[in-house]
Amino acid sequence: MNSLVPTTTHPDAADPLAAFRQEFHLPPGPDGQPCAYFCGNSLGLMPKAARAAVEQEFESWERLGVEGHFQAPSFWMHFHDTLTEATARLVGALPLEVVVMNNLTVNLHLLLVSFYRPTGSRYKILMEGGAFPSDQYAIESQARLHGLDPAEAIVELVPRPGEHTLRTEDIEAKIAELGDSLATVLIGGVNYYTGQAFDMAAIARAGHAVGAYVGFDLAHAAGNLELHLHDWDVDFACWCTYKYLNSGPGGTSGVFVHERFANRPDLVRLAGWWGHDASVRFQMKKGFRPMAGAAGWQLSNAQIFPMAIHRASLEIVDRAGGMAALRRKSEQLTARLESLIHGLGLPADKLEIITPADPTQRGCQLSVLVHERGRELFDFLAAQGIIADWREPNVIRLAPVPLYNSFEDVERVGAALTQWVNERMGE
Numbered sequence: 001m002n003s004l005v006p007t008t009t010h011p012d013a014a015d016p017l018a019a020f021r022q023e024f025h026l027p028p029g030p031d032g033q034p035c036a037y038f039c040g041n042s043l044g045l046m047p048k049a050a051r052a053a054v055e056q057e058f059e060s061w062e063r064l065g066v067e068g069h070f071q072a073p074s075f076w077m078h079f080h081d082t083l084t085e086a087t088a089r090l091v092g093a094l095p096l097e098v099v100v101m102n103n104l105t106v107n108l109h110l111l112l113v114s115f116y117r118p119t120g121s122r123y124k125i126l127m128e129g130g131a132f133p134s135d136q137y138a139i140e141s142q143a144r145l146h147g148l149d150p151a152e153a154i155v156e157l158v159p160r161p162g163e164h165t166l167r168t169e170d171i172e173a174k175i176a177e178l179g180d181s182l183a184t185v186l187i188g189g190v191n192y193y194t195g196q197a198f199d200m201a202a203i204a205r206a207g208h209a210v211g212a213y214v215g216f217d218l219a220h221a222a223g224n225l226e227l228h229l230h231d232w233d234v235d236f237a238c239w240c241t242y243k244y245l246n247s248g249p250g251g252t253s254g255v256f257v258h259e260r261f262a263n264r265p266d267l268v269r270l271a272g273w274w275g276h277d278a279s280v281r282f283q284m285k286k287g288f289r290p291m292a293g294a295a296g297w298q299l300s301n302a303q304i305f306p307m308a309i310h311r312a313s314l315e316i317v318d319r320a321g322g323m324a325a326l327r328r329k330s331e332q333l334t335a336r337l338e339s340l341i342h343g344l345g346l347p348a349d350k351l352e353i354i355t356p357a358d359p360t361q362r363g364c365q366l367s368v369l370v371h372e373r374g375r376e377l378f379d380f381l382a383a384q385g386i387i388a389d390w391r392e393p394n395v396i397r398l399a400p401v402p403l404y405n406s407f408e409d410v411e412r413v414g415a416a417l418t419q420w421v422n423e424r425m426g427e
């Protein structure tokens with residue numbers, strides 16, 4: 001690969017995480033060389049360890065059959081428990097507060113069943129306008145489940161005219177204005193489209209001040225930001241593991257429920273045998289008795305294959321030094337990408353970054369609004385082996401992720417953009 005700056009001064013040489021790139025499969029670009037992959041916000045790359053992790057479970061199944069539930073190395077009966085400590089570290093939670101299960105939208109529903117309990121006067125749910133469609137549909141259908149008209153129950157936050165992202169003070173003001181009519185706040189920790197990261201502690205505080213539950217969809221935040229869900233006093237959260245957590249397409253999902261609900265068997269929930277008190281689960285008796293903590297929201301026995309991949313992925317995050325170490329590099333990668341885009345010198349009516357410039361208000365992703373010929377630019381990047389992500393109507397999302405993206409990847413984008421501007425913009 002051709003280096004764009006001399007190796008001696010190359011930031012990749014000084015990057016303590018540089019070696020982790022070797023632990024992932026980088027798909028080849030059109031020239032057969034590894035692509036520059038900026039799509040970890042959509043599907044994280046495959047860790048080389050994933051294949052062996054799954055192979056081990058095949059091996060147990062092949063050799064042990066049902067006994068794999070109780071025998072080494074698999075112990076499927078307790079498999080999900082082996083994810084708990086690493087998951088708690090990942091999101092800043094107590095082990096009691098997290099569980100890995102199901103898929104993201106399923107978990108959103110399970111949590112809303114417990115934490116969106118509209119009454120005659122307190123029935124509204126606050127979300128971001130233009131949230132990820134699955135979240136919109138989930139919330140709409142939850143309103144209908146309670147016999148409510150979604151148009152009346154759902155309140156959407158929208159940016160001020162001429163702005164692309166939300167201001168914390170406006171979110172707080174809207175929560176205060178809704179007051180006792182507000183049952184629940186459910187916002188993405190990082191907005192999938194703009195890349196804006198929200199001040200979750202401030203939103204939790206504002207929601208609690210009016211007596212509402214506050215939850216976050218962390219699909220774009222888990223594995224991207226340092227999270228402190230317990231200290232931020234968030235009530236509930238869930239996330240997928242196939243984006244920044246590299247746990248495979250359709251992979252499993254994580255759930256957080258704050259400690260204060262750990263021993264609340266009275267909370268309405270949809271129940272299944274895996275959420276039942278584990279000490280008596282196999283007595284197969286009538287009468288659901290939830291386990292303490294987030295584990296009490298489980299329904300089904302564990303999905304061993306996706307969880308095996310997830311365990312291997314979480315192990316990589318821990319070995320890299322956890323989210324604090326990843327975030328340090330992430331901020332540098334994104335700042336460099338931002339400065340290369342600004343260096344193009346294009347006016348905002350041609351190309352603008354809609355992600356906040358303040359690093360505390362974003363994760364790794366930059367969303368670039370291309371006012372003209374955006375799709376053409378996206379295809380131009382792809383032809384150069386730069387895998388970005390296209391969102392209608394005209395946004396290119398670029399997510400440099402610290403585990404496998406290099407500074408050289410970012411320079412490749414800068415060079416390609418410069419070439420596009422020089423060759424195409426004048427036409």
Ligand SMILES: *Cc1c(COP(=O)(O)O)cnc(C)c1O
Nearest residue numbers: 103104105132134192217219240
């Ligand atoms: C990726 C994503 C989803 C996807 O939901 P699945 O149930 O995993 O298919 C949902 N919500 C948000 C905000 C996302 O970013």
